[in-house]
Amino acid sequence: MYFTRLIEKEIDRKLKSSGAVLVAGPKFCGKTTTCMLYQKSFAKLNTKQAIALAKLNPKSVLAGEKPRLIDEWQTVPDIWNQVKEDLDEHYEFGKYILTGSSTPADKADVHHSGAGRITPVRMRPMTLWESQESKGTVSLEELFSGELDFAPDANADFTLDDVAFLMCRGGWPISVLAGREIALEVTKNYYNSLFLFEDSDNERFRNKKPEVLRMILRSYARHISTESAASTIIEDVKQSNERAMDAKTFDDYMEALRDLFIIDDIAAWNPNIRSKTTIRTSPTRHFVDTSIACRALSIGPDDLKRDLESFGLFFEDFAVRDLSVYAGSLGGEVRHYRDNAGLECDAVVHLEDGRWGAVEIKLGGDKLIDEGASSLRILERKIREKSDEKAPSFLMVLTAVGAAYRRKDGIYVVPINTLRP
Numbered sequence: 001m002y003f004t005r006l007i008e009k010e011i012d013r014k015l016k017s018s019g020a021v022l023v024a025g026p027k028f029c030g031k032t033t034t035c036m037l038y039q040k041s042f043a044k045l046n047t048k049q050a051i052a053l054a055k056l057n058p059k060s061v062l063a064g065e066k067p068r069l070i071d072e073w074q075t076v077p078d079i080w081n082q083v084k085e086d087l088d089e090h091y092e093f094g095k096y097i098l099t100g101s102s103t104p105a106d107k108a109d110v111h112h113s114g115a116g117r118i119t120p121v122r123m124r125p126m127t128l129w130e131s132q133e134s135k136g137t138v139s140l141e142e143l144f145s146g147e148l149d150f151a152p153d154a155n156a157d158f159t160l161d162d163v164a165f166l167m168c169r170g171g172w173p174i175s176v177l178a179g180r181e182i183a184l185e186v187t188k189n190y191y192n193s194l195f196l197f198e199d200s201d202n203e204r205f206r207n208k209k210p211e212v213l214r215m216i217l218r219s220y221a222r223h224i225s226t227e228s229a230a231s232t233i234i235e236d237v238k239q240s241n242e243r244a245m246d247a248k249t250f251d252d253y254m255e256a257l258r259d260l261f262i263i264d265d266i267a268a269w270n271p272n273i274r275s276k277t278t279i280r281t282s283p284t285r286h287f288v289d290t291s292i293a294c295r296a297l298s299i300g301p302d303d304l305k306r307d308l309e310s311f312g313l314f315f316e317d318f319a320v321r322d323l324s325v326y327a328g329s330l331g332g333e334v335r336h337y338r339d340n341a342g343l344e345c346d347a348v349v350h351l352e353d354g355r356w357g358a359v360e361i362k363l364g365g366d367k368l369i370d371e372g373a374s375s376l377r378i379l380e381r382k383i384r385e386k387s388d389e390k391a392p393s394f395l396m397v398l399t400a401v402g403a404a405y406r407r408k409d410g411i412y413v414v415p416i417n418t419l420r421p
Contacts, residue, residue: 001177003130005034006329006421007123012038015067015094018119019087022073022098025123026261026288028190030173031099032071034123038097039069051075058082066095073098080118087117102205102259124264125171125289127322129420133166136420137404138412140326143394144355148412152405158417160363163400164301164311167318170291184300191295194262208256214296215241216253220263220285221293225316225346227282227338230254264288266320269335269348271389273382280338290318308363315400316346316361319416323347323359323398326421337379345379347398357394364399364415372397373411 007023014021015038023031036042041064045051054061054076061070061079073079083096098118128134135153142148169175169183170190178186195210219236234250237243257263265283273279287293293314294300304311324334332351337358338344347359358379360372376395383389396412404418 002033003126003132003173003176005030005123005130006127006325007121008034008037009329010121011035011097014119014121015097017093018117019091019093020083020096020098020118021094022100022118022120023123024100024120024261026125027101027194028172028174029123029125029288031101031123032069033173035069035071035097035099039067040065042069042071044071045075046072054079062086062096066092067097068095069097069099071099072101074100074102084117091117101261122328124321124325126173126176127171127325128166128417129322129326131171131176134417134420137418138414138420140323140349140357140419140421141330143357143396143412144330144351146393150404152403153418154403155401155415155418158401158415160305160311160401161301163315163318163416164304167290167304167314168294168299168301170289171321172289172291175291187291188295191292194260194292205256205260208253212249212253213257215243216250216257217262217292217296220257221287221296223285224290224293225284225286225313225320227280227284229282233285261288262292264321264324266324266334266336266347269337269345269350271337271383271387273339273386278340280340282338284320284336286317286320289321290314293317312363315363319359319361319398320347322416322419323349326419327351329421343375343378343382345375354390355393356389357396358392359396359398361398362400364402369397369399369402369413373407373409376411377409 011021023035025031043061045054058076058078059082062068062082070079129136137150137153139148170187172187172190175183175186195213215237219233219240222236223233230250234245234247237245264286266286267283268281270279304314320334327334327349330351332349335348335350336346337348345358346361348356350356358376360376362368362372380392380395384391394412396414399413399415402415404414406412
């Protein structure tokens with residue numbers, strides 16, 4: 001069974017406007033399966049023999065009917081240069097599709113950026129809309145256009161039990177397709193496979209100690225959805241594991257986690273505010289999928305429900321995943337806002353044309369929703385009075401559970417299982 005992915009439209013659009021498309025993202029998020037929809041021939045560099053042959057003659061990998069899909073291209077970095085050279089000599093739209101679940105072993109082997117020839121596209125795990133677990137009552141696109149018109153939805157059949165399960169299961173196609181009774185075990189197996197580097201062709205990963213990667217991920221998970229400094233996470237690693245770790249080692253391992261598309265921090269939003277207010281520029285710590293953070297701490301659905309404060313932080317990470325994919329499908333991105341006056345906003349969805357919407361992420365309940373709405377109104381007022389930014393297209397409290405409706409003050413309350421692009 002294949003689930004339609006939101007990235008399909010972007011891949012199709014890029015193939016019509018670029019010589020090659022690079023689809024990058026974490027292992028098992030569905031890159032190859034989706035890209036196979038567009039290829040007329042393919043080469044998979046997923047065995048030692050295939051990689052060895054490609055290294056002997058990288059240009060030969062390009063031979064075949066176009067579009068030509070080259071899966072896990074980064075195992076033979078010179079393929080990038082061969083694609084660039086071919087496009088320099090015989091440029092056509094949609095000649096190549098490259099997929100990769102990590103960056104090259106030696107980034108120096110890639111001798112150019114590929115700008116104008118190779119267009120990157122980021123793929124993430126499945127959202128609730130893609131896995132058909134969102135009703136889609138509320139459209140992000142319609143929120144931006146001002147055309148949203150929906151009847152309030154009590155949404156009574158979606159509970160915290162459901163949210164906790166979905167967070168721990170994640171958006172991995174292999175887990176989504178598995179029955180609910182084994183889905184968490186499938187995700188556990190996926191997590192364990194992330195650190196099997198013994199046979200990796202990438203020396204940078206082969207030299208990484210799996211136990212150190214796990215230690216760092218555990219500490220990172222303890223600081224999920226926060227702006228914790230690297231020094232804070234390093235200190236947590238030291239105290240939690242009684243192990244020495246310097247900043248250089250930490251940075252080296254963090255680079256590996258980013259290269260594997262496991263860490264997915266979101267940057268700060270910096271509107272031009274005309275005041276003495278200083279806008280914080282620290283990124284917010286996030287994972288490409290919340291299930292990785294859950295596995296890093298050996299957390300299950302029941303553990304989340306026993307600690308609602310942590311549940312809220314993990315849910316924020318979960319919501320940012322879906323918002324990032326939905327925003328990307330509209331040509332936008334997700335940022336966060338925080339200033340030295342203490343005002344913050346969990347997610348600002350910003351489109352290329354300057355339109356934006358502000359989102360506070362809460363588990364639910366009247367008290368938390370009111371707090372989120374109050375914060376959004378303060379942010380809107382500050383932006384309106386002290387910034388050149390446009391007025392927000394919408395203000396939203398995104399919840400884990402509860403009803404979908406529009407408040408009297410115009411702020412939307414949207415459970416995550418009712419949202420779509």
